[in-house]
Amino acid sequence: MTRRRALTxxxxxxxxxxxxxxxxxxxxxxxQVPAYLLPAxxxxxxxxxxxxxxxxxxxxxxxxxxxxxxxxAIAGGVLIAALxxxxxxxxxxxxxxxxxxxVTPIVxxxxxxxxxxxxxxxxxxxxxxLVAFFPILANTLTGLxxxxxxxxxxxxxxxxxxxxxxxxxxxxxxxxxxxxxxxIAGGLALIGEVGGEFAAGAxxxxxxxxxxxxxxxxxTEIPKMFAALALVAFTGVALYLTSGALSRALLRRWHxxxxxx
Amino acid sequence: MTEPAEHRTLLSLAHVRREFPGGRVALADVSLDVxxxxxxxxxxxxxxxxxxxxxxxxxxxxxxxxxxxxxxxADAIPGYVFQDAALMPWASVRRNVELPLxxxxxxxxxxxxxxxxxxxxxxxxDSAEAVPRELSGGMKMRASLARSxxxxxxxxxxxxxxxxxxxxxxxxxxxxxxxxxxxxDGTKPATAVFVTHSVYxxxxxxxxxxxxxxxxxxxxxxxxxxxxxxxxxxxxxxQFAAACARVSDxxxxxxxxxxx
Numbered sequence: 001m002t003r004r005r006a007l008t009x010x011x012x013x014x015x016x017x018x019x020x021x022x023x024x025x026x027x028x029x030x031x032q033v034p035a036y037l038l039p040a041x042x043x044x045x046x047x048x049x050x051x052x053x054x055x056x057x058x059x060x061x062x063x064x065x066x067x068x069x070x071x072x073a074i075a076g077g078v079l080i081a082a083l084x085x086x087x088x089x090x091x092x093x094x095x096x097x098x099x100x101x102x103v104t105p106i107v108x109x110x111x112x113x114x115x116x117x118x119x120x121x122x123x124x125x126x127x128x129x130l131v132a133f134f135p136i137l138a139n140t141l142t143g144l145x146x147x148x149x150x151x152x153x154x155x156x157x158x159x160x161x162x163x164x165x166x167x168x169x170x171x172x173x174x175x176x177x178x179x180x181x182x183x184i185a186g187g188l189a190l191i192g193e194v195g196g197e198f199a200a201g202a203x204x205x206x207x208x209x210x211x212x213x214x215x216x217x218x219x220t221e222i223p224k225m226f227a228a229l230a231l232v233a234f235t236g237v238a239l240y241l242t243s244g245a246l247s248r249a250l251l252r253r254w255h256x257x258x259x260x261x
Numbered sequence: 262m263t264e265p266a267e268h269r270t271l272l273s274l275a276h277v278r279r280e281f282p283g284g285r286v287a288l289a290d291v292s293l294d295v296x297x298x299x300x301x302x303x304x305x306x307x308x309x310x311x312x313x314x315x316x317x318x319x320x321x322x323x324x325x326x327x328x329x330x331x332x333x334x335a336d337a338i339p340g341y342v343f344q345d346a347a348l349m350p351w352a353s354v355r356r357n358v359e360l361p362l363x364x365x366x367x368x369x370x371x372x373x374x375x376x377x378x379x380x381x382x383x384x385x386x387d388s389a390e391a392v393p394r395e396l397s398g399g400m401k402m403r404a405s406l407a408r409s410x411x412x413x414x415x416x417x418x419x420x421x422x423x424x425x426x427x428x429x430x431x432x433x434x435x436x437x438x439x440x441x442x443x444x445x446d447g448t449k450p451a452t453a454v455f456v457t458h459s460v461y462x463x464x465x466x467x468x469x470x471x472x473x474x475x476x477x478x479x480x481x482x483x484x485x486x487x488x489x490x491x492x493x494x495x496x497x498x499x500q501f502a503a504a505c506a507r508v509s510d511x512x513x514x515x516x517x518x519x520x521x
Contacts, residue, residue, distance in 0.1 A: 148347060150343040150345065150347035154341065154343070155364070157319055157321055158360070158364045158365070159338065159364070160364045164364055168360070168363075169349070254351045254392045255350070
C-alpha cells in the first residue's frame with residue numbers, strides 16, 4: 001500500500017468524525033439546545049474530565065467483564081465447535097439449545113439469570129458470554145468443516161495423528177473463519193455486558209458504565225450520561241479495531257480476506 | 262527398452278469393485294498389475310473411475326470387493342499428487358514440501374537437505390519461502406510434486422496433476438516428471454501410476470497406457486515400447502504419432518462400447 005493510500009484509509013474516517021462533532025457543537029450552540037436534552041461535545045468532554053476518576057473505575061469494570069466473557073466465549077465456542085466437528089450426533093443433539101439461547105433476546109433472559117445466580121457479577125458475565133459465544137461457535141465450525149478435502153486425505157495418507165491433524169491442518173484452516181467470529185463476538189460481548197448490567201441493576205461501588213448511564217438518567221445528569229455512553233462506544237470501537245488488527249496480522253500473508261494490494 | 266526389465270509385480274488389483282453408498286458403481290471389475298519401475302498411465306473420460314483406482318491403490322479408500330496387494334514394506338507410504346496442488350495456503354513452499362517428513366516426526370534440522378533437494382529437482386529452489394498464493398499454477402504443481410517425492414516413495418500416484426495447466430507449462434512439467442521417474446544416474450526408476458485424460462500426455466510419459474471406460478472397467482492395455490529418455494524430439498517422431506493414433510482409437514472404441 002502506498003503512503004498516500006494509507007493516509008486516506010486512516011485520515012478519511014477521522015476527518016468525517018471531526019466534521020460530525022463540529023457540526024454537533026455548532027448546531028447545539030446556534031439553536032441553544034439545553035444541556036439536559038443534548039449536551040455539546042465540548043461539555044461532554046469537560047464532564048468526562050471532571051468525573052474521570054469514577055467513570056474510569058466504571059469503565060474498567062465494564063471492560064474487564066467484557067474481556068472475561070469474551071475469553072470464556074472463545075474457549076466455549078471453540079471447544080463446542082471442535083466437538084461438533086468430531087461428532088455429527090453431538091451437533092444434532094445440542095444445536096437446538098445453542099439456537100434457542102442465541103435467538104432469545106438477552107434482556108429477556110437476564111432477569112431469570114439474576115434470580116438463578118443471585119449475583120449481579122455472575123449475571124453480567126453470563127449475559128455477555130451467551131451472546132458472544134454463538135458467533136464463535138458457528139464461524140469456527142464453518143472453518144473446521146471447510147478444510148480442503150485433498151489436504152485431509154493427504155494427512156490421512158501420511159498417517160498423521162489426531163493431534164498432528166488438529167495442530168497442522170484444522171487450526172490454521174479454521175483460523176480465518178474464527179477471526180470473523182471473533183470480530184462479531186467482540187462487539188456482542190459488550191452488548192451482552194451492558195444488557196446484563198441493565199437487568200442486574202447492580203448498585204453500590206462496583207458498577208459498570210451501564211449502571212452509570214441508568215444512574216445519570218435517574219438524576220437527569222445528561223452530560224454525565226453522554227460521557228459514560230462515549231466510553232461504552234469507545235470500548236466497542238477499541239474491541240473492533242483490536243480484533244481487526246489481530247486478524248490482519250495473522251492472515252495478511254496468505255488469506256484473501258486480509259489481502260493488501 | 263533400454264532399461265533392465267524388472268518383472269517383480271509391485272502392485273496388483275484383482276477383480277476390484279468399488280460401490281459408493283447409494284449404489285453408484287465407480288469400479289465394476291478391475292484387474293491390473295503394475296511392475297516395479299514401470300510408468301503406467303490410466304486414460305479415460307471423466308467419471309470412468311480413474312481417480313477411484315488411484316485412491317484404492319494408495320489405501321485412502323478400500324474396495325467393496327476384490328483384493329489389492331502391494332509388495333511394499335508395511336510403513337511405506339506412496340507419494341500422492343492431487344488434481345489441484347492441495348497446498349496448505351498458510352505455509353511457505355518449504356513448509357509444504359517438508360510436511361510428510363514432519364508428520365513422520367522428523368525435525369526440520371534433519372530434513373533440510375532432502376527438502377532442498379526436492380525443491381531443486383522441481384526447479385523451485387528460489388521460491389522456498391513464498392506462500393502458495395504468490396505462485397503461478399505451474400509452480401504450485403511443482404511444489405506439490407516436490408512434496409510427494411521428498412519421502413522418496415517406492416510408488417508414486419498422480420491424479421491428473423497437470424489437467425488445469427496451459428500446454429507450455431504442461432510440457433515442461435511432463436519433462437520434469439520424467440526426469441524424476443526415470444533418472445539417468447543409475448538409480449532405480451520410480452514406479453508411477455499417472456491418471457490423465459490427455460492421449461498425448463499418456464503416450465509421452467508411459468510405458469503402458471491402460472484405457473478405461475464406463476462403468477469402471479479396463480477397456481484396453483497398450484504398451485508404448487519406446488526408450489527413455491524421451492524429450493521434445495520424441496513428440497515430433499512418427500512413432501509418437503503412431504502410438505497416439507493407436508491409443509486414440511482404443512479410447513474411441515472404449516467410449517462407443519460404453520454407449521452401446
